[in-house]
Amino acid sequence: MARNSNPKQQRLDPAKTPVKGAVREPVKQSSKVKIAETPTYEKKKPVTVKKRKGGRPGGRSPVPVVHPATFGDWVAGARIRTLPLAIAPVALGTAAAYAASGFLDWHWVRALLCLAVALGLQIGVNYANDYSDGVRGADTHRVGPSRLTGSGAAKPRTVLAVALVFFVLAAAAGVTVVVLSGQYWMLAVGAACILAAWFYTGGKHPYGYYGLGEVFVFLFFGLVATAGTTFVQVGTVNLESWVAGTCAGLLACAVLVANNLRDIDQDRVAGKRTLTVLFGSLVSRILFTVFAILPFVGLAFFVLLYENAYLVYFCLLLAVPAAIIVLTAKTPKEFLLALKLTSLTALFFGVGLALAIAF
Secondary structure, X not given: OOOOOOHHHOOOOHHHOOOOOOOOOOEOOOOOOOOEOOOOOOOOOOOOOOOOOOOOHHHOOOOOOOOOOOHHHHHHHOOXXXXXXXXXXXXXXXXXXXXXXXXXXXXXXXXXXXXXXXXXXXXXXXXXXXXXXXXXXXXXXXXOOOOHHHHXXXXXXXXXXXXXXXXXXHHHHHHHHHHHHOOOOHHHHHHHHHHHHHOOOOOOOOHHHEOOHHHHHHHHHHXXXXXXXXXXXXXXXXXXXXXXXXXXXXXXXXXXHHHHHHOXXXXXXXXXXXXHHHHOHHHHHHHHHHHHHHHHHHHHHHHHHXXXXXXXXXXXXHHHHHHHHHHHOOOHHHHHHHHHHHHHHHHHHHHHHHHHHHO
């Protein structure tokens, strides 16, 4: 059989069977055969595919699983640690009313209704803040306790509905105490309280985003709550009520400053211009100390009138450590601890002074 000298018809070595992705290389043949491009093959190195972050096709990050809010989450959403700010002014206002009546009249039903109003407003504003900050995205970078709306644990409409329920309960208690006292013009005051609670972070231009939070907290959780409680019980407001309301308002402002110091960086990113963001960290720390300690200066007024009022100075055992923590704090947890101590200071100060006045 004649030898086939055509390179194109030469049989290929089985060891050099074409492989997908082969590269042709020129190879020298024998002298009898002209130089031709005989296909020899090399396997390409396998391409290493980097695994993208998230380990999912297309590099999509895994979606975090958010569990529906539990009963405990809803209780936490009420921010129990802030409730002393509602209890203290009512206790002080009731004691001042008792003193104004000559320690003869004790309107305990009206006092309890005032407490229901204060607690309803406090819890309502906490849920309203949760809703408003959540839908605005202000809680996106939150470092404190998670919120119902911001975390996705509860639907925004549900959180809003719960806030409105507590506002309605507060309004119902307020209307009842107004009817019992006969001071119908106080309905306007109650309406102002609800509007102030909502527009703290709600609406198109919430005043809490413009450095006015402390002003309204001082007015409504200090003077209005204390003097209003006194007025609906005895129809007048004495000096004790005004001074006590000032003390309660200052402690409420201290709690708010501690909260805002913890969230100062996140509030800047979210465009939430609290008083702390506007003044800066150092000035705000000093301001907190003034708010936390100044009520004990006002306490001297009661010490001159009531023999047991000096015992309230024991609350400095909570207020002073809170001030030291805020002045030296470097982490959000430290500011949260200071907030809790200040809230307890407000509770013991208000209830303790109320007992000193009444007894």
